Amino acid sequence: MDLQEIPRVPTITKEAFLKQYFGPQKPVVVERFIEDWPAYSKWDLEYMKEVAGEKVVPLYDDRPVDHKDGFNEPHARMKMAEYVELLKREPTKFRIFLWNVLKEVPELQKDFSYPDFGLRLMKNLPMLFFGGMDSYTFMHYDIDLANIFHFHFEGEKECVLFDQSQTPYLYKIPHSLITHESIDFKDPDFEKWPGLRYAKGYKTHLKHGEVLYMPEGYWHYMRYLTPGFSMSLRSVARNPKNLGKALYNLLVMRHFDNLMRRMRGQKWIEWKNRQAILRTDRHLNGA
Template sequence: MKLQLKEIPRVRNINKADFIKHYYKPQKPVVIERFIEDWPAFSKWNLDYMKAVAGEKTVPLYDDRPVSHSDGFNEPHAKMNMGDYIDLLKKEPTRYRIFLWNILKEVPQLRQDFSYPNLGISFMKGLPMLFFGGKNSYTFMHYDIDLANIFHFHFEGKKEVILFDQSQNKHLYKVPFSLITREDIDFSNPDFNQWPALKHAKGLVTELNHGEVLYIPEGYWHYMKYVTPGFSMSLRSIAKRPKNLGKALYNIFIMRHLDNFMRRLKGQRWIDWKNAQAIAKTHNHIKNL
């Protein structure tokens, strides 16, 4: 048995009016296949190029270890020079990923290689972020703290992406006071005996190739797995729906600080309680289906 996943719609290209009408207003994901072929990044950006322009930069690395009470918010698990990291990606599979690496701050010249899409929405132009990963490395299923609209541009290789909208929370083993599901769920190949509620979850899936862009609407859960070594860039637009904007403000100014306070107060007991609650609440829901 597999997850109930439909393919994310694909278009070859798109104009502003069609994007707003068919995807942004109804908040539906889409893959645009030939959208950035006029960008210098389309022909220039690969792992070797990144090594050439940023090889001496120290980059933060993250793996798939479970969250610990001692971890700070977005605190890296290791650091390495970009050149050495790219050599590692090309040499062998590694769980280490680069997460939320601000290219404007670290390598300003890369800004010349792309432009902000003219799709009728405003972008947060100070936050173009890069993400790198090795073969079979992945991000936990999560949604972003600000519930932004995300445009995810992929470069080099292939990347699997699974999405769920917020209506599926009750099936996903969402961890309270956080933005993640249970970290021990393998969304590429879930164990339905251990996680039976996932049988009821309905989501979307795609495989991104070099130069393709995925539009992820506000608050969508996303799981990303690198089929081959590669990297992506995300551009963001602030949540516009009042409900989502309210959730974003709550996450940033209340929930995050409450969670950090409870970690300091209760330590690992707080993490363990949250993980237990994710199971209890989800299984209680499916009993009532």
């Protein structure tokens, strides 16, 4: 795919961030921004096992969407201590997705602060994400189209991003936030998915302590090259169009999709998958 490396800076001021990246809505990796956080030296898998070992965590994998699944409904649950041991023992597709630090382990709040990037961060929604080696998320964008600051801890993670202008080439599933699940963004088949040849995006590898800024509504695919975890802080969309789309997603889209799953079952999922292909094909053919 046509992917350029995301720009990297050692550190950044609020003024430079707002002018060079937030204003034009471009991604950036800040390499040395959180070294004064206790989390920088403390947070690894063993520490998470120590402070949250008895917590039961929601787990997700890469199985295809089924009509019986609710919106963001986990595929399994496990104690954090057992999950960490699984991560260390063998590759696993199980990931933790959107795990609220403040709600689940309030003491972790002492290990980080809310950085001043010039945006008002949602202080009640610091979310953790964990994954085993070679586990990945489907290419997706967040339901609220927020500005996201993604802080990575332990190991290495591959990130591929696209802005919303590239949606016509990505085989987006209608009434959803993901692309067609059969696409392997690690090694895409351009014969099967020709639209991907035209998509222009970004890529990077995140290491411990690095921060990725993902602008509003950016599509993102995350693959764990080693076991590890990240934390996301977010700020609401500022662009009125994105804010309107976020409200639609939250108030209408997800409820409509759940209703159609109940009414039509797997036929609804299959129809959406076909539509993703047809709509991208129509775009490629200039229809």
